[in-house]
Amino acid sequence: MSRSMVRQLAAGIAALMLVAASISGFGMRGVSAQAGNAVEIKNFQYTPNNQTVPVGTTVTWTNNDQPPHTATARDGSFDTGTLTTGQSKAITLDKAGTFEYYCRIHPEMTSMITVAVAQQSPAASAAPSAAPSASPSAAPSAAPAASGPAPLVEASDQAIMANSVTVARVVAAQDGWIVIHVNTPDNKPGPVIGQTAVKAGENTNVKVMLSQMPNAGDKVWPMLHIDAGAIGTYEFPGADVPVQVNG
Ligand SMILES: [Cu+2]
Numbered sequence: 001m002s003r004s005m006v007r008q009l010a011a012g013i014a015a016l017m018l019v020a021a022s023i024s025g026f027g028m029r030g031v032s033a034q035a036g037n038a039v040e041i042k043n044f045q046y047t048p049n050n051q052t053v054p055v056g057t058t059v060t061w062t063n064n065d066q067p068p069h070t071a072t073a074r075d076g077s078f079d080t081g082t083l084t085t086g087q088s089k090a091i092t093l094d095k096a097g098t099f100e101y102y103c104r105i106h107p108e109m110t111s112m113i114t115v116a117v118a119q120q121s122p123a124a125s126a127a128p129s130a131a132p133s134a135s136p137s138a139a140p141s142a143a144p145a146a147s148g149p150a151p152l153v154e155a156s157d158q159a160i161m162a163n164s165v166t167v168a169r170v171v172a173a174q175d176g177w178i179v180i181h182v183n184t185p186d187n188k189p190g191p192v193i194g195q196t197a198v199k200a201g202e203n204t205n206v207k208v209m210l211s212q213m214p215n216a217g218d219k220v221w222p223m224l225h226i227d228a229g230a231i232g233t234y235e236f237p238g239a240d241v242p243v244q245v246n247g
Pocket of ligand 1: 069105109
């Protein structure tokens with residue numbers, strides 16, 4: 001869906017000043033108590049995004065979007081295959097661990113599901129199935145203390161031209177990503193609609209291609225994420241945690 005025509009959209013880009021600091025604060029969702037075992041795919045996002053379910057839960061992904069999508073675990077442990085509009089796929093998650101998954105057709109769509117060993121009902125936990133052998137590599141570790149320049153992201157209101165936004169200036173303490181999030185109704189960074197790699201140091205006029213056009217007047221959130229884990233691959237949720245300042 002290339003929209004090459006120039007559209008004058010006023011996207012109020014919030015200028016964010018971010019400093020490498022406690023990253024753990026980003027895990028603000030915590031465990032969503034049995035948020036259900038259905039995941040809806042709509043508007044290029046998985047809902048709920050980032051949930052926890054007990055081992056053995058059957059999770060059903062349903063595509064309620066026009067484009068086809070998949071929900072594919074990065075480590076290959078599950079894959080819905082391509083779901084066209086209205087299609088569902090139920091997968092039973094028997095292995096404990098935290099699994100990052102994404103859409104193979106739109107790789108910028110990512111989510112995470114944690115399959116937790118049941119702790120509420122000891123009687124029911126008889127099945128000595130899957131020991132928690134999940135690869136620990138998915139655990140988001142704290143960003144290393146940055147020794148370079150103070151991280152900074154600067155952008156301004158702008159029209160979105162040819163499906164991209166430009167971030168005027170980015171100062172990164174280490175190699176990372178400028179990630180554009182849409183704005184949620186409660187004024188927080190929502191799903192990712194584009195990302196571009198940035199180098200340590202100063203980067204100017206960083207152009208980020210968007211997979212999805214925000215509505216006119218919408219705010220978007222340019223955020224600086226570190227490049228950890230697999231270098232050169234944007235992994236979030238995962239190793240490439242956002243750089244934060246004052247929460
Ligand atoms: Cu998709």
